[in-house]
Amino acid sequence: MIKLGINVDHVATVREARKTVEPDPVWAAAACELAGARSITVHLREDRRHIQDRDVRILRQTVRTKLNLEMANAEEIVAIALDVKPDQSTLVPEKRQEVTTEGGLDVAGNLKAISQSVRKMSDAGIVVSLFVDAEEKQIKASADSGAQFIELHTGKYANARGEESQLKELQVLIDGAELALKLGLRVNAGHGLNYTNIGGMHKVPGLEEVNIGHSIISRAIFVGLDRAVREMVALLHGPGGSATI
Ligand code: PXP
Numbered sequence: 001m002i003k004l005g006i007n008v009d010h011v012a013t014v015r016e017a018r019k020t021v022e023p024d025p026v027w028a029a030a031a032c033e034l035a036g037a038r039s040i041t042v043h044l045r046e047d048r049r050h051i052q053d054r055d056v057r058i059l060r061q062t063v064r065t066k067l068n069l070e071m072a073n074a075e076e077i078v079a080i081a082l083d084v085k086p087d088q089s090t091l092v093p094e095k096r097q098e099v100t101t102e103g104g105l106d107v108a109g110n111l112k113a114i115s116q117s118v119r120k121m122s123d124a125g126i127v128v129s130l131f132v133d134a135e136e137k138q139i140k141a142s143a144d145s146g147a148q149f150i151e152l153h154t155g156k157y158a159n160a161r162g163e164e165s166q167l168k169e170l171q172v173l174i175d176g177a178e179l180a181l182k183l184g185l186r187v188n189a190g191h192g193l194n195y196t197n198i199g200g201m202h203k204v205p206g207l208e209e210v211n212i213g214h215s216i217i218s219r220a221i222f223v224g225l226d227r228a229v230r231e232m233v234a235l236l237h238g239p240g241g242s243a244t245i
Contacts, residue, residue, distance in 0.1 A: 005068060006211075012051045029063055032229050037229055043070035046074055073113060088126065122148075150187060154189050174204055181206045191211075195231065
């Protein structure tokens with residue numbers, strides 16, 4: 001059964017549009033957990049454009065499932081992680097100008113620096129996951145880094161137009177997961193997943209968890225957060241999900 005992790009950053013995006021106190025991502029996290037989410041993700045970006053330090057610290061106290069801190073491999077943020085001790089940290093590449101996380105992390109090109117952070121955080125009891133494209137080079141480097149998990153970047157699959165190209169991108173994810181499992185890594189996936197493309201994830205071997213933000217928070221505007229989460233949980237837990245491809 002694939003577990004649902006929810007990224008509540010965009011609740012903070014709305015709050016920061018007014019630099020006020022609502023809506024509160026802490027409330028959103030509790031609502032998501034009550035509706036069946038098994039993990040809450042927040043991305044503490046270096047520019048603090050949505051999630052604030054206060055959010056991470058309160059969520060550490062309130063999240064009852066798993067707190068996953070998405071973060072750049074930056075000294076300041078690693079120090080916060082070591083202090084707050086989320087259950088998991090997911091290292092992602094971060095560029096100030098980007099609208100959202102773009103490619104996967106270049107683990108192969110930064111193996112030494114990434115391995116050092118993986119070690120520091122693992123020693124502090126934090127499970128570390130690396131957000132990577134499903135490329136052999138990056139997956140092998142992830143295994144070498146000592147990380148327990150990778151999160152496969154599903155953006156290309158999500159953006160693929162037409163069945164042929166969607167199936168091609170899905171196969172890339174399947175091959176990536178197979179390699180990761182063979183190397184002893186555990187596998188999560190995320191980025192761009194929504195109510196119509198989630199079905200393909202049932203075909204990815206050994207997939208433990210998907211992390212979804214934008215599509216669930218968007219649907220919540222119309223149907224409420226509780227229903228938006230329950231609908232996604234049903235697609236993940238139902239018989240084979242509602243595979244669209
Ligand atoms: N996983 C990672 C590593 C991400 O960076 C993001 C985007 O913040 C997500 C999952 C969620 O992506 P989306 O908002 O497109 O569902």
